[in-house]
Amino acid sequence: MKLLLSGRALTAGAVAVATLVTGGSAAGAATAPVHPTAAATAAAAPDIPIANVKAHLSHLQSIATANGGNRAHGRAGYQASLNYVKAKLDAAGFTTRVQQFTASGRTGYNLIADWPGGDAQQVVMAGSHLDSVTSGPGINDNGSGSSAVLETALAVARSGYQPTKHLRFAWWGAEELGLVGSRYYVNSLGSAERAKISGYLNFDMIGSPNPGYFVYDDDPTIEKTFKDYFAGLGISTEIETEGDGRSDHAPFKNAGVRVGGLFSGADYRKTSAQAAKWGGTVGQPFDRCYHSSCDTTANINDTALDRNSDAIAYAVWELSQ
Numbered sequence: 001m002k003l004l005l006s007g008r009a010l011t012a013g014a015v016a017v018a019t020l021v022t023g024g025s026a027a028g029a030a031t032a033p034v035h036p037t038a039a040a041t042a043a044a045a046p047d048i049p050i051a052n053v054k055a056h057l058s059h060l061q062s063i064a065t066a067n068g069g070n071r072a073h074g075r076a077g078y079q080a081s082l083n084y085v086k087a088k089l090d091a092a093g094f095t096t097r098v099q100q101f102t103a104s105g106r107t108g109y110n111l112i113a114d115w116p117g118g119d120a121q122q123v124v125m126a127g128s129h130l131d132s133v134t135s136g137p138g139i140n141d142n143g144s145g146s147s148a149v150l151e152t153a154l155a156v157a158r159s160g161y162q163p164t165k166h167l168r169f170a171w172w173g174a175e176e177l178g179l180v181g182s183r184y185y186v187n188s189l190g191s192a193e194r195a196k197i198s199g200y201l202n203f204d205m206i207g208s209p210n211p212g213y214f215v216y217d218d219d220p221t222i223e224k225t226f227k228d229y230f231a232g233l234g235i236s237t238e239i240e241t242e243g244d245g246r247s248d249h250a251p252f253k254n255a256g257v258r259v260g261g262l263f264s265g266a267d268y269r270k271t272s273a274q275a276a277k278w279g280g281t282v283g284q285p286f287d288r289c290y291h292s293s294c295d296t297t298a299n300i301n302d303t304a305l306d307r308n309s310d311a312i313a314y315a316v317w318e319l320s321q
Contacts, residue, residue: 001129001141001204001247001266002176045317046155048148048309050302056147057139059084061297064137069293071132071143073174074106078131082111085130085150085171089113092157094169099188101173103180108173110181115156118166124320125168126152126201126312127182129175129248136293140300141266145203146171148309152316163320165198172248175204182248186255194255199319202249202261203312207305208287210280211264214240218253222260222319229314233307236277242268262311264304266290 060081064070067077082098089096089111099110111130128145132138153169155161174180186194199222215226217239230237240263249259265286275282289295 001243002178044161045310045313046159048151048155048306048313050306050309052154053147053151053305053309054297054300054302056084056150057143057297057300060143060147061137061139064132064139070134070136071130071138072134073103073108073131073177073180075134077137078173079109081130081146082109082171082173085146086111086113088150089153089169092154094153094157099181099185101181101184103174103177108181110173110185111171112185113153113169115153115161115163115167115169118163118320120166121196122165122198123168123196124163124165124199124201124316125170125197126203126316127170127172127248128203129173129181130171131173131176131181132295133176133291135291136289136295139295139297140207140209140287141205141290141295142175142203144205144207144264144300144305144308148206148305148312149203151309152313155313156316161317163317165320167316167320175248179248179251183251186251186257189255194257197252197257199258199260200249200252201312201315201319202247202252202259203308204243204247204261204263205266205287206262206264206308206312207300207302208264208266209299209301210270210284210286210288211301211304212270212274212278212286213237213304213307214242214263214265216240216249216259216261216263218249219258219260222258222315225315225318226260226262226311229311230307235307238274242266260315262308264301264308 063080071077094113172181289299
């Protein structure tokens with residue numbers, strides 16, 4: 001999630017034309033079992049194995065460690081992160097394309113993955129930003145959202161899911177410089193293509209170590225979908241306000257696309273009322289390592305990551321039928 005500081009904003013620069021890369025063969029793994037506590041509300045959505053999501057996080061950590069401690073825009077760590085995600089999707093049978101742009105004098109990339117089939121006039125998108133800040137590896141911000149979206153996409157392939165609507169997944173570049181990648185993508189679409197997107201779901205920081213359970217309130221249907229899922233688990237949610245306009249849903253919303261998403265908190269501090277319903281530590285930030293070098297694999301709450309990952313799959317299944 002980007003900082004609310006003008007000094008963090010994008011420096012003016014030209015954007016390059018999009019380039020396309022495709023590939024893939026179908027994966028054949030079995031469908032994951034439905035989580036018993038969520039079975040009544042999760043419909044056909046599979047459980048998202050937390051071990052798989054954490055394995056992606058570990059790989060992103062290794063990439064950062066091998067590349068100066070970060071996965072930031074225009075750096076080798078970002079390129080390696082994109083290559084990792086793309087290879088997983090290609091092997092699972094997605095059609096992937098890499099969209100190129102320029103920001104702050106460096107080349108950036110978005111990764112877009114389409115699942116074959118579904119009504120191309122009704123597109124459900126789920127996305128997250130893949131870049132970190134330069135000061136750390138960005139495992140919660142936003143390896144958590146990126147890994148959960150990746151594993152949800154792979155669950156689509158494992159299950160052989162054939163949704164009524166078309167499914168598209170995205171990993172954005174240069175979010176930390178001012179939502180650059182997602183804005184470039186939205187601006188690259190004509191009005192007719194934007195109108196085909198029936199909803200965009202955004203996931204930025206979903207494994208905060210002192211977590212809250214926050215739901216975007218931008219679209220009533222998407223909001224209710226997430227709230228229904230958490231209600232089925234007996235978890236109270238709150239409306240997300242800390243990240244308003246600070247993540248990749250904003251360009252979509254500004255273009256008239258319905259948006260929604262989940263968030264587990266950044267540098268705001270947990271209140272006593274929030275600790276009473278969610279646990280955790282009163283008076284401490286939801287993520288004390290926000291935009292810091294300590295945002296490593298040790299900076300993840302497994303329970304929050306697991307619940308939010310399953311909620312992503314639930315929403316993708318529900319909204320694409």
